[in-house]
Amino acid sequence: MSIYDTLNEQQREAVYHTEGPLLILAGAGSGKTRVLTHRIAYLIEEKGVNPWNILAITFTNKAAGEMRERVDNLVGFGSESIWVSTFHSTCVRILRRHIDRLGYDTNFTIYDTDDQKTLMRDICKYLQIDTKIYRERNLLAAISAAKNEMISPKEFRLRAEGDFSRQKIATVYEEYEKQMQANNALDFDDLLVKAVQLLKTQPDVLDYYQERFRYIMVDEYQDTNNVQFQFVSTLAAKYRNLCVVGDDDQSIYKFRGADIRNILNFENVFEDARVIKLEQNYRSTSTILDAANAVIRNNRGRKDKTLWTDNGQGEKIEFRQFDTGFDEAEYIVGDIRGHVDSGDCSYNDNAILYRTNAQSRLFEEKLVSANIPYKLVGGVNFYARREIKDLLAYLKTIDNGRDDLAVRRIINVPKRGIGLTSVNRVQEYALQREISFYEAVLGADLIPGIGRGLSRLESFAALIEHFKEEAGRMSILELLEDIIETTGYIEELKTEGEIEAEARIENIDELKNKAADYEEGCHERGETPTLGGFLEEVALVADIDSLDEDSDYVVLMTLHSAKGLEFPHVYLAGMEDGLFPSYMTVTSDNPEELEEERRLCYVGITRAMKQLTLTCARRRMVRGETQYNKMSRFLKEIPMELLSTGMKFEKEEKEEETPRQSSWQQAKQAFHTKAFSSPRPVQQFKVAGGNGPGYDVGDRVRHVKFGEGLVTAIVEGGRDYEVTVEFDKAGTKKMFAAFAKLQKI
DNA sequence: CTCCGGTGCCTTTTT
DNA sequence: GGCACCGGAG
Numbered sequence: 170m171s172i173y174d175t176l177n178e179q180q181r182e183a184v185y186h187t188e189g190p191l192l193i194l195a196g197a198g199s200g201k202t203r204v205l206t207h208r209i210a211y212l213i214e215e216k217g218v219n220p221w222n223i224l225a226i227t228f229t230n231k232a233a234g235e236m237r238e239r240v241d242n243l244v245g246f247g248s249e250s251i252w253v254s255t256f257h258s259t260c261v262r263i264l265r266r267h268i269d270r271l272g273y274d275t276n277f278t279i280y281d282t283d284d285q286k287t288l289m290r291d292i293c294k295y296l297q298i299d300t301k302i303y304r305e306r307n308l309l310a311a312i313s314a315a316k317n318e319m320i321s322p323k324e325f326r327l328r329a330e331g332d333f334s335r336q337k338i339a340t341v342y343e344e345y346e347k348q349m350q351a352n353n354a355l356d357f358d359d360l361l362v363k364a365v366q367l368l369k370t371q372p373d374v375l376d377y378y379q380e381r382f383r384y385i386m387v388d389e390y391q392d393t394n395n396v397q398f399q400f401v402s403t404l405a406a407k408y409r410n411l412c413v414v415g416d417d418d419q420s421i422y423k424f425r426g427a428d429i430r431n432i433l434n435f436e437n438v439f440e441d442a443r444v445i446k447l448e449q450n451y452r453s454t455s456t457i458l459d460a461a462n463a464v465i466r467n468n469r470g471r472k473d474k475t476l477w478t479d480n481g482q483g484e485k486i487e488f489r490q491f492d493t494g495f496d497e498a499e500y501i502v503g504d505i506r507g508h509v510d511s512g513d514c515s516y517n518d519n520a521i522l523y524r525t526n527a528q529s530r531l532f533e534e535k536l537v538s539a540n541i542p543y544k545l546v547g548g549v550n551f552y553a554r555r556e557i558k559d560l561l562a563y564l565k566t567i568d569n570g571r572d573d574l575a576v577r578r579i580i581n582v583p584k585r586g587i588g589l590t591s592v593n594r595v596q597e598y599a600l601q602r603e604i605s606f607y608e609a610v611l612g613a614d615l616i617p618g619i620g621r622g623l624s625r626l627e628s629f630a631a632l633i634e635h636f637k638e639e640a641g642r643m644s645i646l647e648l649l650e651d652i653i654e655t656t657g658y659i660e661e662l663k664t665e666g667e668i669e670a671e672a673r674i675e676n677i678d679e680l681k682n683k684a685a686d687y688e689e690g691c692h693e694r695g696e697t698p699t700l701g702g703f704l705e706e707v708a709l710v711a712d713i714d715s716l717d718e719d720s721d722y723v724v725l726m727t728l729h730s731a732k733g734l735e736f737p738h739v740y741l742a743g744m745e746d747g748l749f750p751s752y753m754t755v756t757s758d759n760p761e762e763l764e765e766e767r768r769l770c771y772v773g774i775t776r777a778m779k780q781l782t783l784t785c786a787r788r789r790m791v792r793g794e795t796q797y798n799k800m801s802r803f804l805k806e807i808p809m810e811l812l813s814t815g816m817k818f819e820k821e822e823k824e825e826e827t828p829r830q831s832s833w834q835q836a837k838q839a840f841h842t843k844a845f846s847s848p849r850p851v852q853q854f855k856v857a858g859g860n861g862p863g864y865d866v867g868d869r870v871r872h873v874k875f876g877e878g879l880v881t882a883i884v885e886g887g888r889d890y891e892v893t894v895e896f897d898k899a900g901t902k903k904m905f906a907a908f909a910k911l912q913k914i
Numbered sequence: 915c916t917c918c919g920g921t922g923c924c925t926t927t928t929t
Numbered sequence: 930g931g932c933a934c935c936g937g938a939g
Contacts, residue, residue, distance in 0.1 A: 229929075
């Protein structure tokens with residue numbers, strides 16, 4: 170019996186089809202990773218393909234790691250020479266060898282989102298852009314979108330002809346690229362863009378990699394964007410052995426430039442492509458699957474497929490509605506506690522999924538007080554924390570003095586009396602001389618008007634030079650420890666005396682561990698650890714990578730992060746219109762946005778293996794304000810007979826979708842519904858709990874001094890209500906109801 | 915130069 | 930509710 174006998178017919182077909190383009194449409198839980206790993210094994214063992222000639226691309230390090238492990242178990246010999254890695258690290262690996270051809274240094278640094286923002290702020294200041302009109306995030310989004318379409322600053326400028334605002338963005342884009350190059354830095358998009366550029370302009374490089382990667386496999390293909398498509402198709406152009414696996418129903422990264430057409434049009438681009446559908450699901454009960462199918466059926470523009478399973482029906486899907494998000498969290502945590510205590514499952518069988526990161530806090534609080542171990546995925550990335558970024562900026566400065574951003578970040582951290590004035594002088598001088606910021610610091614004595622700052626700059630330069638010299642003979646861990654020691658970084662944290670200091674110090678210890686891990690890993694693989702290598706690894710980790718299936722904790726994360734994972738028991742929290750689907754998509758006039766949310770819902774449901782629990786709350790605190798939400802429209806798409814609502818909720822409530830409540834609340838609900846469909850909706854309907862102040866959003870009121878006006882918001886604030894009124898004459902005022910004494914007209 | 919307090923904006927999702 | 934930016938005082 171061979172390892173391939175355990176596959177079903179379609180899976181086996183996909184494994185055996187090794188030559189030419191292949192599209193595997195793999196529904197959720199249909200065993201696509203199994204197919205990929207077995208396919209790799211088959212290529213090597215049955216087709217005699219050299220492992221060296223195989224490239225497998227995933228989106229996250231975690232997925233890459235898992236695939237690597239499974240391939241290792243399947244393939245006896247030579248599996249280590251298969252490239253299994255993410256898009257980004259694949260590109261980095263190529264760029265580290267050849268990017269000098271594009272005018273960059275091979276020890277370029279990688280900018281994360283924070284770095285990009287900092288740079289953009291500087292650029293806006295320098296170009297005197299009014300960031301009230303052109304927001305940094307929008308500028309960055311425009312640049313990212315351009316890069317995803319491989320549009321250069323030059324071309325962007327051409328296309329902006331006659332459009333003032335686009336012209337302005339073009340100017341920013343040009344400057345951004347200029348500075349990135351000057352800093353010898355690449356952002357995430359650049360990694361792909363430059364790699365494609367390299368392949369397209371350097372025939373010998375292209376030839377090398379085309380010869381090398383004769384068999385290419387891409388996972389999660391539905392989430393690829395244009396550059397990624399270019400990258401893959403360019404590499405595969407010669408041998409055409411391109412196998413892509415994906416599920417159009419799980420495409421949830423449009424906001425990041427993912428183009429669902431990559432998968433929908435695969436057969437058109439590669440005319441001889443073979444298409445295989447995997448529709449048998451091995452993960453979930455039929456109840457869960459039926460619910461998922463029922464929801465996704467409401468989307469148009471998808472490849473038709475219906476998942477089926479011969480797993481049993483299993484338990485019904487639990488649905489609960491609560492008064493508040495607080496109650497919701499309490500129920501879920503209590504439910505987990507109950508299941509674990511009764512021995513039904515362990516903590517790591519449970520995942521709590523939600524739409525937005527902000528929702529995690531309530532669960533965290535309840536989990537802590539219930540003494541349940543949990544792992545929070547997402548939110549503030551470890552490497553985005555201030556103390557970590559500071560120390561990494563030291564390492565970056567030591568490794569690549571051309572990264573101005575890093576140097577500027579640490580030049581006065583810990584404080585050494587180098588203020589804004591000195592920094593600006595250095596900056597100006599560097600700009601004039603067209604040298605890097607750090608080079609200017611090195612020659613600080615030549616800077617006009619530097620005055621008192623000189624000695625401080627000199628000692629900073631001496632410090633960095635000292636570290637540079639040490640970096641040559643020390644391990645990364647030792648270097649890190651010396652930086653902390655010599656600069657007095659931790660002392661500085663302590664004197665700040667915040668409660669946070671302790672947590673920050675813990676984080677620093679964690680960073681030291683990561684450095685040690687990295688060096689150990691290198692030694693195991695027989696590689697030499699380098700500072701650049703460490704920085705690169707650190708730049709490309711995603712939070713999800715740290716998830717460990719073997720640790721016994723409850724997992725908390727967004728629906729986006731959950732893609733590709735599975736859990737015996739899934740809690741899908743916050744199933745409310747305005748939250749999920751999000752307010753943005755509910756009010757948008759582009760129905761595609763709602764479809765993406767629905768796919769997200771589909772992803773969420775199909776994460777569950779045995780038991781799915783859906784919850785929502787009638788009111789919830791959002792940004793410190795109470796918000797009232799109806800239950801999610803996606804809930805209504807799930808057939809009633811699949812749901813168990815506990816004893817509290819009756820059938821007609823579900824159909825009416827208005828739970829029993831006071832007539833006052835019902836009136837709110839009615840208004841709320843209207844608000845969503847009105848052409849200019851009132852910003853998120855807000856009301857105070859309890860009895861209300863006697864008037865409501867949308868009412869006309871009279872004030873003794875300001876005259877008549879329209880109530881635009883009522884916010885519960887402690888014992889009183891904060892009322893916002895747009896007065897006809899006096900403008901918009903915020904006031905407390907108890908003092909304002911507003912009369913309803 | 916640094917510290918502190920006030921203001922505004924934010925949140926959809928992330929390699 | 931919280932973070933980041935700005936302006937003013939010491």
